[in-house]
Amino acid sequence: MNGVLELSAVRKVYPPPTAVTALDGIDLVVGAGETVAITGASGAGKSTLLSILGTLERPTSGTVRVAGAEVSALSDAALSEVRATRLGFVFQQFFLLDRLSVLDNVATGLIYRGVPPRVRRERAVEALYEVGLAGRIGHRAGQLSGGERQRVAIARAIAGRPAVLLADEPTGNLDSATGAEITTLLSGLAGDATTVVLITHNTEVAAAMRRQVHLRDGRIVSDTSVDTGEVSR
């Protein structure tokens, strides 16, 4: 099966003195348009896996293909290019520039893609419509509620039309009602052109994704999908 994300026999061992084996033989294929929750107890390897999917870390061994690119074959500069053009990131802490407008927070994310200023603004407006924030375009980011701030961060991530949206505990700083809205928004963004992968401790967030991959001690111990049924390992 061809996937937008393909991991084969991936191990990640952090260097001494800890020499922790964070991932211990991960085989995972994620197809275009899937929504995937990666779950597991603290220390199970979720963040490490997300960093590898996001090309922020390289595996110690095994192969990783992201949007068709074989990570081990690419230089750091080429990997940055993959990150900038094929991946979008959303974090628990939002990471907005509070003094900038909502529009500028989203548009500036496109500078690294070499998009001209006028197109940056058009794409940013489109993305803000998509996340339901058209009414807040001129506000400063610092004036927004937590849920609105996360919507801006999601707009920034999708404005570049990434193949994969990677989210790290995206509802972690939100109350449960707002978190549920953000979860619905994220799963609704998935489609033929966009795949959503998030890590979470929250069982309701995980259940809202069509596939759940559960890690224990750096291994996948269950992989459940409403589309294809359960594959336990």
Ligand SMILES: Nc1ncnc2c1ncn2[C@@H]1O[C@H](COP(=O)(O)OP(=O)(O)OP(=O)(O)O)[C@@H](O)[C@H]1O
């Ligand atoms: N930079 C690092 N150097 C050494 N060990 C690390 C490093 N980062 C993570 N680890 C170890 O790797 C293992 C997996 O960590 P990871 O952060 O991926 O787990 P996690 O499932 O995301 O946990 P949490 O839910 O607490 O964020 C843990 O034992 C952790 O201590």
